[in-house]
């Protein structure tokens with residue numbers, strides 16, 4: 001049981017690590033009329049990503065387990081793909097929205113497992129990450145001109 005939670009947390013560590021590099025890629029290579037807006041937004045997001053990455057890894061250590069800490073393992077275990085290097089500004093935002101949805105699903109699954117184990121601290125930490133990413137997703141969708149589904 002507990003190993004399952006550690007494995008899920010490590011999957012998130014790897015995913016946030018890939019996201020961190022991907023957001024730098026987009027921060028550096030975004031171009032066009034939205035450059036200034038997106039260049040700054042991607043920086044804000046990678047700063048939050050590295051804070052979350054650190055929090056996840058240190059939570060794993062607090063649970064007496066070992067966080068994944070090599071790029072090779074991060075790439076193997078990540079739930080999201082790296083940047084392709086040819087994305088337009090709009091595609092970058094669309095890709096981040098899709099990645100955030102993947103991460104929200106993983107956060108939800110991991111929260112359920114933490115809940116089953118009675119690990120409230122991990123559950124709270126993941127819930128805070130979920131709320132923040134959910135808000136970013138709304139904003140990025142608004143940027144893309146996509147309305148929130150009425151559900």
Ligand SMILES: [Fe+2]
Nearest residue numbers: 027028039043
């Ligand atoms: Fe920069």
